[in-house]
Amino acid sequence: MASELARExxxxxxxxxxxxxxxxxxxxxxxxxxxxxxLGPGALIDTDPEEKIGLRVVAALxxxxxxxxLAALRAxxxxxxxxxxxxxxxxxxxxxxxxxxxxxWRDDLGAASGLRALIMRDTVFDDxxxxxxxxxxxxxxxxxxTVLIDHNLGGIAKDFIVGSTLAELKEAIARVPEEAAGTSExxxxxxxxxxxxxxxxxxxxxxxxxxxxxxxxxxxxxxAAVAAHxxxxxxxxxxxxxxxVPDSERQAAFDGFLASPEAKPFRDRDDAADLAxxxxxxxxxxxxxxxxxxxxxxxxVELFMTWFLPRKVVREPEFFERxxxxxxxxxxxxxxxxxxxxxxxxxxxxxxxxxFRGEMLAxxxxxxxxxxxxxxxxxxxxxxxxxxDQAALDAFIDDYNSGxxx
Numbered sequence: 525m526a527s528e529l530a531r532e533x534x535x536x537x538x539x540x541x542x543x544x545x546x547x548x549x550x551x552x553x554x555x556x557x558x559x560x561x562x563l564g565p566g567a568l569i570d571t572d573p574e575e576k577i578g579l580r581v582v583a584a585l586x587x588x589x590x591x592x593x594l595a596a597l598r599a600x601x602x603x604x605x606x607x608x609x610x611x612x613x614x615x616x617x618x619x620x621x622x623x624x625x626x627x628x629w630r631d632d633l634g635a636a637s638g639l640r641a642l643i644m645r646d647t648v649f650d651d652x653x654x655x656x657x658x659x660x661x662x663x664x665x666x667x668x669x670t671v672l673i674d675h676n677l678g679g680i681a682k683d684f685i686v687g688s689t690l691a692e693l694k695e696a697i698a699r700v701p702e703e704a705a706g707t708s709e710x711x712x713x714x715x716x717x718x719x720x721x722x723x724x725x726x727x728x729x730x731x732x733x734x735x736x737x738x739x740x741x742x743x744x745x746x747x748a749a750v751a752a753h754x755x756x757x758x759x760x761x762x763x764x765x766x767x768x769v770p771d772s773e774r775q776a777a778f779d780g781f782l783a784s785p786e787a788k789p790f791r792d793r794d795d796a797a798d799l800a801x802x803x804x805x806x807x808x809x810x811x812x813x814x815x816x817x818x819x820x821x822x823x824x825v826e827l828f829m830t831w832f833l834p835r836k837v838v839r840e841p842e843f844f845e846r847x848x849x850x851x852x853x854x855x856x857x858x859x860x861x862x863x864x865x866x867x868x869x870x871x872x873x874x875x876x877x878x879x880f881r882g883e884m885l886a887x888x889x890x891x892x893x894x895x896x897x898x899x900x901x902x903x904x905x906x907x908x909x910x911x912x913d914q915a916a917l918d919a920f921i922d923d924y925n926s927g928x929x930x
Contacts, residue, residue: 530580533560537585538592541599547632547661552686554599555749557581558608562744578608586615594619595627602633603748636661638757641720642690644697646708648869649821650813651676655715655723658690659753668693669753673727675813676823679766681727683740684750707869721757722764728754769808769816777804777817777859786858795847798839803855806832818859825856825876834887835894844888852877 537557544550561577582600585593597616601609620626636659644654653673660666670685670693685693697710728751731737781787781800790796806828807817829852833844853874860870887893 526576527580530577531584533557533577533581534584534588534593534596537581537596538588538590541592541595544595544599544627544629546664547602547629547635548664548667548687550595550599550627550629550633551603551749551752552746554596554603555747555752556745557596557600558604558748559744562748572607574605574607578605579611582608582612582615585612586618589619589622589624591624591627594624598627598630598633603752605748632661632663634752634756636753636756638717638720639666641715641717642712643715643720643723644710644712645814647711647814648707648709648865649823649873650815650819651821651823652682653723653813654685655720655727656690656693657717657720657724657753657757659756665689669750671724671727671750671754673723673812675819676811676821676827677738678730678734678810679727679812680731680734680737680739681724681743682731682738683743684746686746686750707866707872718758718760718762719764721754721759722762724750724754724757726764766812774804774808774817777862780862781855781858784858784861786854786861790851790854793847793851795843796851798843799847799851800855802833802837803828803852815863818863820856820859820873822873822876825852825873826880828852829877829880829884830887833884834890841888844885848884849877849881 540557541550541553544553558578561573561581582597585597594616597612597619600612601616603609604612639658639660641658642656644656645652652675654670655673656668656670658666658668666689667687668685668690671681672683672685674680674682688696694712728747731739731743778797778800782791782797787796787800803820804817807819807824810827810832811819811824813819829848833848856874856877857870860867860873
């Protein structure tokens, strides 16, 4: 079955490679080809598709033995994995030794070098950052490879833009209608090539290690080519890791809210402090981007209400039914004012609270949506376990886990 599938893939590759005109086209073609056997980020499989399918495709191309097969092999060699690329190169060398002519663009494969790098972000909500690297290749105009890094989903790489010039990219952004751009205020900032490489490597690693990462439709077919471009950038050992939010900043945000005009109507309520601390810790521990723990956007509100609270937080039903809808808009307005973002943006984020109330309440009541930690805490609460008694808690956890294993 695998061998037959590999032969079909090799035949399709030999047909498609006829449309390749230059080295850039070849790398994008090979990136698509590699994606057809790679199950992608976060996939849980019993066998290695590179070994099961990829090496068989290489073998089928070698067996075909013609110029089209050689072109496909050279393209795979340029962007393939550490397993498949060397095998493809060896197979290509054998065909050349047998007299098959190299493709005209062979020497330009892997020849792209970075010229400059920028980071583009929205200074209002900062839900994502676009790392933009301009590349040049001999005899061709410069082009950009852009990696979109999602600050609300653990810093994963979520989308790519490959092939446009920097001027075209900026022009396309400038043409976005005002109503579509909303309250966004985009800022471009020059960064070093090594920093751009570190940011992209980290984001791509996070996507790879995220189960069912919510990436764009074009992500997988372009991944191998983008990764090859990132590898071509300077690597001075620099790593990128977002700074942790210190306890002092968390406390300052918490205290600032309780002393704020927005919190004044709720100052005598215990649930105001409770919600504020949950909001602070969620933003500090689960998000990236500038301004944490005060960076609240409509998307952050949505994730807090429909993912974090239902999955992680154990409270009485009244907390979700009353406290969250009443207090969260005050928190969002306080954070927006503290960050000095436009009033329209503040209200846009605050308006997300009533919009997601119904979905939040439905998920809170759905035990299948709870995370394992919340399920355990809820079971301990139902069993009236004293959570301050470590021995009692340990005994309950042992019994709980035994019940799950039974």
